[in-house]
Amino acid sequence: MTDKSKEAAGGDSRRPEIFHVAARLFHEKGFAQTSMSDISAALGLTKAGLYHHILSKEQLLLAIFNYGLDLLEREVVQPVAEISDPEEKLRRLIQKHIQLILQKRFHEITVILHENRTLHGKSLDQINQRKKKYIRFLENILADIARKNPRGKIQPKLGAFALLGMINWLYQWYNPRGPVSQDELTEQFTELFLRGYGTGGAASPSSPRAAR
Amino acid sequence: MTDKSKEAAGGDSRRPEIFHVAARLFHEKGFAQTSMSDISAALGLTKAGLYHHILSKEQLLLAIFNYGLDLLEREVVQPVAEISDPEEKLRRLIQKHIQLILQKRFHEITVILHENRTLHGKSLDQINQRKKKYIRFLENILADIARKNPRGKIQPKLGAFALLGMINWLYQWYNPRGPVSQDELTEQFTELFLRGYGTGGAASPSSPRAAR
Amino acid sequence: MTDKSKEAAGGDSRRPEIFHVAARLFHEKGFAQTSMSDISAALGLTKAGLYHHILSKEQLLLAIFNYGLDLLEREVVQPVAEISDPEEKLRRLIQKHIQLILQKRFHEITVILHENRTLHGKSLDQINQRKKKYIRFLENILADIARKNPRGKIQPKLGAFALLGMINWLYQWYNPRGPVSQDELTEQFTELFLRGYGTGGAASPSSPRAAR
Amino acid sequence: MTDKSKEAAGGDSRRPEIFHVAARLFHEKGFAQTSMSDISAALGLTKAGLYHHILSKEQLLLAIFNYGLDLLEREVVQPVAEISDPEEKLRRLIQKHIQLILQKRFHEITVILHENRTLHGKSLDQINQRKKKYIRFLENILADIARKNPRGKIQPKLGAFALLGMINWLYQWYNPRGPVSQDELTEQFTELFLRGYGTGGAASPSSPRAAR
DNA sequence: CATGAATGAGTATTCATTCAT
């Protein structure tokens, strides 16, 4: 509220730009290999100028983490939560999660995935809690499906981590300008996971369009 | 014989120990956040003493990468290559790859998975070639299965990366002292992927025992 | 304006002081034996503070070289170039060159003479070109004299290097507070070289006064 | 006399080779930039092996200095001392000194000229005394000439340093494979200096042959 | 004689951060 509002979101219009540029650099070179000089230069600021907007390098990383997790909640969790059918929920979650990783604020998400061991103490705890919340959200969907469909033998927890592994690993290899389109990718990953988990193998009516 | 023996494998009995300790530290703190002082202290050496055995921090990382990829070839590729039935090949690869990540030289493998953007130039090229060789090995198995079993609709390339994502992501969450045993994990991941990829869902005769 | 102003000349008022102090230390102890710590301490700065003004030790040396060669051009070449009579040109060059070595920015010039093998690559090429330009300037004067005065049998090139050796060697032995005054030195070196090269031995009207 | 005779010359046949190789490296890269590793590698020894022959890097440099000054005395001073005519003495000294610098043990002599500020304390004093002895030897010759030939007005001390400057500077620029032969160089430098100093300008009967 | 292993002190350089202006 006061002028010292570096931590609060209010009144600093350059902060989203700073987060995004920093996230891009953290993604490209790694957090430890990116200097505050790199970031300020990429922003057209001096080092001291950058410090007018942020408190420290670690707080900057924390802000990026929270920004990325905000996106995850807004772009994946919220739309999915509004759906009632569990299988349809899962289909949509896969589609939206892939979409998030591949298109929206790619760098912020990648930093979350890669700079796992970088945060410490309270910051780390806070982030881990938000991550766990998402995992439980996914686990619950899988448990609902399993209840309706006793054919499957996969534990929801293992299914959840398998699915997250499949999707999160994308940042290590998937090239959006390569031969596999995002729609194709989404369709095949959905098919692979749903059939593997023991849910109806046929493609659902909600055929994946990369809804934007 | 000369000082150059740092590059050759011969006659430096402390090198394996150095690799393992360094790999553990790189895994725990990250490559960039681990100082040569950390490594030498963990080895009970001075910094200069450590440099008697290695050429540079980057060469040390490269050596660890190659050591880990040697393990992958010896412990996963070679045993699997001797099998003839494609589906049996895949089952064994999943089992052996999980085993490698969870038990054998855990740190070396984790460093390979995590410190992707750290190497540069020729070292990076060399490592990437070895990685691609493994991916092609897995793709070929999947293609063989698809040929025998036209029911599946998953492209071998996407299947390969999905499987690698599932398994490699383990290092981010799996706790060997947690409630899920390694056998259980192996069984469920095998079931999930094989059924999802479109191969016979019934458990095969080679029920997974974490063969040691 | 940006951090890049290290390379440009503008707006860093401490740079001349830094050059001079560094040149003094390089002269006294040699480039390799002078540490950046020595230089920063002599300037009343920390090491990191020194690096705020310069890019590297090698760039610092290069800057000193160029500064010294600037002096040579301003204090020797330009005044001499305005004279028309070749013999008078030579007398003035000897006087001015001795003056430069013994009085003006002694250290900068000495570093140029002594730290010959220290620069590398492009920096070395650039400096060598500037040096060669001066040698050709002197050679041309000697060639002009030889044309007018066919008595002499000394090749201009050998004459030039002999003269440069005589004068540049001064930094190895001449003590300004010793029994030989700078005027006396100038007079005798002029006499020795002109008579030896085969030009009129009588003292010229421009009797050497160490003009300041 | 005992086995500890590292300092004495006796009983270590590899020492001359070591001196020469070290002198070459000191000349090429400078004393401070040459590591004991460089030297031992160039000799095909280990570092510790090198230390069986020498006491320290500084003692090694001192030994090279003394070796070079031994050469100067043997190859220049002794032959010249046997001549009686002063002018002939001077001619021969010029010829022999140039010869020493350009052919015989080039590196040892160059190190003496260049690594002036490197020695300290007693070693420096000892070397400086030997150097001064040579300068006085040359000064005496010039004084003898001046006594016979009152035409000259150059002080012997200044003449001596001028001549040493001309000749010693050769190591900075003269290329033995260039267009100027060593005989030509010797002849022209002799002519230049003798005429300049005020001694008979005509070439003497002892025309310079690069006596080997 | 020779060596592999080791070291204490030092080197140039970088970095996140601060502060007077």
Add this chain to the structure above:
DNA sequence: TATGAATGAATACTCATTCAT
């Protein structure tokens, strides 16, 4: 807001030298 100057602590790496074997 912004900056130029500055810093304390750290970083990867090197070096001359020693010593048990």
